Amino acid sequence: MRIGLLTDGGYPYTTGESRLWCDRLVRGLARHEFDIFALSRSREQEERGLIELPPHVRRVRTAPLWAAPEHHHAGRGRTARGYGRRERREFAAHFGHLATALCTEGTDTPGVADGFAEGLYGLAGLAREHGGLGGELRSEAAVRILEAACRAPGANRAVRAARVPDHLAFAGLLERALRPLSLDWYGDDALGAADLSHATSGGSAALPGLLAKRFCGVPLLVTEYGVQLRAQYLASGRLASPVRALQAGFQRRLAAEVYARAELVTPGNTHARRWQERCGADRAKLRTVYPGMSADRFHAVGEGAYGGDPHTLVWVGRIEPAKDLVALLHAFAEVRRADPEARLRLVSVPAEGGEDAGYLAHCRALAAQLFPDEAAGAHAVGDNPVSFEELGGPEAPDLADAYAAGAVVVLSSVVEGFPLSLVEAMFCGRATVSTDTGAVVEVIGGTGLVVPPRNPRALADACLSLLHDPERRARLGAAARARALELFTVEQNIAAFRGIYLELMSHNPVHRESAGRADAPRPFAHPAEAHVPGRWAAPTAARVPNTTGPTPSWAGGPLAVLMRERLDRRDRLDPRDRLDIAEEGAGA
Template identity: 30%
Template sequence: MEGKLKVMLTTEGTYPFHQGGVSTWCDILVNRLSAVEFIVYSITMNPFVTQKFRLPADSTLYAVPLWGTEEPSEHLSVPFPHTYQQKLETGDQPVREHFLPLFTAMIEELIAEVKNPYRFADILLGLYLYFERYEYKATFKNEQVWAHYKKMILKAASDKRTGLSQPDIYGLVQSLGWVYRFFNIVNTPIPPVHVAHSSAAAFCGIPCILAKKLNQTPYMLTEHGIYLREQYLSLSNRGYSTFMSKFLIRMIHSITSVNYAFADQVSPVCQYNMRWEHQFGVSKRRIDVIYNGIDTEVFKEAPPRRPGAPVMVMVARVDPIKDIKTFMEAARIVLDLQPDAKFIVYGSVSVPAYYEECVELQKQLKLGNAFIFAGHATQMAAAYQSGDIIVLSSISEAFPYSVVEAMMTGKPVVATDVGGISEALGDAGILVEPRNPQALAEGMLAYIGNPELRAEIGREGRERALGYFTLDRVLELHLKSYIKLATRAEERVLSTTAGAKETQPAREEAAPRLMQEEAIREAERHGKSGSLREAIAMYRQALAAMPDSPQAPYILTELAMLHNRLGEYDEALAELTRCEIMLALTADRRIG
């Protein structure tokens, strides 16, 4: 390698156009790793977003909007005559002979229950090469494509074995629209780099997979959360038809599977995420955990607060996933015993309807001015320092910055035991079960009545944060990963002119797999007919047939969706929790 190391960092709905934990992490890498020249490939929802982060002078930004454009090539610096010539060449014959075979294979993969990521990667490469010559919009708008798609989907939906319900015309149009918009990514050139690095096992991983297929570029995947799980959790709030929900989640399953299959190094931000990654077939040798890091110059140890009313602070956006309502209910319990206590939530409103529900609950609980929604804090360190105790009541997390930032300022933490929070806290904090206001209140009261304990735990938390979660450590581990991957890739190129072909995972034994597939088909048949209880029973039978199957997360989240349809929201969350427990046991067996 000559000159700086070149890394393509791909993002989706985050850096450099939106604030948040992932964007903070990206900005740290891009601006602090001076030995690396970053090419930021940012997938955005539309072209009208405002850039929130400034990139270094030697960095390059590729912004790829999925919606909000008339022409799919608007984001490309391509001369109009070239695009016009592409349109002229994109006639019925090339669409029929070159595009439709690729399109057919892609749709088959997207709607398939069992995924083949190696075939899917070949399809993505074929589409990329096709759109180097032919125009994207002219291809998809060709009447042959719509007719072929409609025929494929209706035929698949008529086959009960596929588990797809019959779509209405809106579902057909919308699902093809998703394909058209999301896969505009393959219409964007891939820059030559030493390492491709995706910030999620999502659509932003497609450029990294193409880079690997085209140029043997090593692929590093960071996971802050588990993309597929997060999409399942949010799906019930979207109001889609059964067909559209199934189509979308299977498409996302295809995307996550191909990311996991092709990543040379998977770096979750906590051990907790490994459970899911193991279950999706990522071998232990490819996983290297790199925890998030905090700037010790910004988050300094807080000076002692003056004696007075105890103040509990939460730094979190107002969102159902943060479960602010449980914090409010716990606050009521604390106030009954400690009437002068104060509670402050620093964070922007991401779900306005949920905020309105919180305001109404505030009135019902008669919290008054004791509970304050303070909005987004521009000085984060000051927000933590304004409290005696930091609280987090989330029902789902990966590895939240707020916990580590609180520890770095020397504040004691009371948090729900979800995701990677226990990894962050260790013994330097109090963990309680989620959605339990009484337990959360007891955790706060334990610190309120014992200032010496608060100080001791605060010191222990800061020492732990300094040992594991500093920026220097994060930057060092990422730079080492980049160098390691780039060096190995260079050695492979020198030793052979063709990359070694990826070996597919060993097939599952036939009998249990057939039993599981049959149970899944029966479950889907019951679900389609409205027999939701019977469907739940059959999905559980499918799990019993192959408890360690790669399809287990899919089955358990299908169970969660069925409970959602029945209005049993607690049971839906419980199914996801059971899935995590099962993944933990599986991971423990493999590690042991």
């Protein structure tokens, strides 16, 4: 099977969120062929290059979403040949439908979804016939159409307040988001030749899959481990209010169209599934597939080779405001009063950006304030009840060693998607205390303690209850490890997608080469035995004589060989024995 893997800002580049799980998926399904169609998010990402790919990856096509339209690399997009009057009228009509749909208030307004789809696919068809849309989407005509849509009856109140600078800003964002419409990926020599498109996220990554289905009939599978719509909402927080409303309208309509056209949508957890259902996804199309994580590196810890300090709490993650380390430090102050031997190890990846570094500095200052006497002059682990450590340094602990150092692993987040650190702790057989946010309860099940977020007192009580009860810690840790090994391994993830690929192809048995012909595609055009290696698939010179019509499709197969052998055998026999051979053939 040939899979067109659609990525956005990750695989096959050496950086990006989807790099690890996509690489594991591709390597785990080595019997399929993969064509990768990747959207890059920055010049730095492209300059760092691609990871080493396995031999069954046939080709890699990339396109940037960060560069100006005129700076596209050769061969990645279609250059506009210059729009004439007729093409400009078509663009105005299609863009008008799109703009009206994303400015309209409410998601249930009749005709809005159809208007968005009509505008989107109309623009895609225009780009396919006449070249890229970049210049037209940034033109004065596009800004005027957008301004009219914002002021039309039924428009969202937030977008009515938009002014010319807001229209210009959103036009730039929209051009980048719609850049996949102008790519040359949709012919029989690219995505149109795939048996299945697999978008590894919603949003822009799924746009090529929508067009491949529209133009070439390629079925679409969408996987979302982090809901793209939610990520866009969070990322647009610094935009002006009208621009933010326009951006939200576009992303909401695009998500609804993706969910409506996809054959199957695989959220990574129930939290993501609820978002998708609210965006209009059909429940019958939703199937949860948990992310696959490697358990090998945690095997020694999980099997009990490292007991861990029974008085130590461990936190692992990225230090940022959403992790709410302030509440954790206040909770640990309560723990320390009840258990003077208790310690807290905060193990993080290196801070990225000024905001993360500033929050880290704030947490260090708070720890020094909460434990002034003990923190004075203390730097080594063990001298200070609270230690800040980073992974990756020359003296830093390995990830497995970090979990092995303590008896209880803590998560204190107020915003969380799929809690990877909790799954790692479960692989290590550690009891956990977590806040009830995101997919935490779904991941933990009944194998850990869960408390409300932003509640240091409840967090402290839960930690103390486990620190003072080693038998309960052992029971919860063993149950957590068993649950993680059953649900969250790479093997279960690959097995799930292997079955999904075969299931989708069984429901969409269209022979790809015939999709663009005038005659209708033929289901199961190539019989299964044609793909079996060896003499069963090899053509043979032997042919059954056929004087009444065209050569039948089985004429070169094993049955023809058998019949030819019987005919040759009959010719060598005495005429009196030929009757027996004829009767034998009739009985067969």
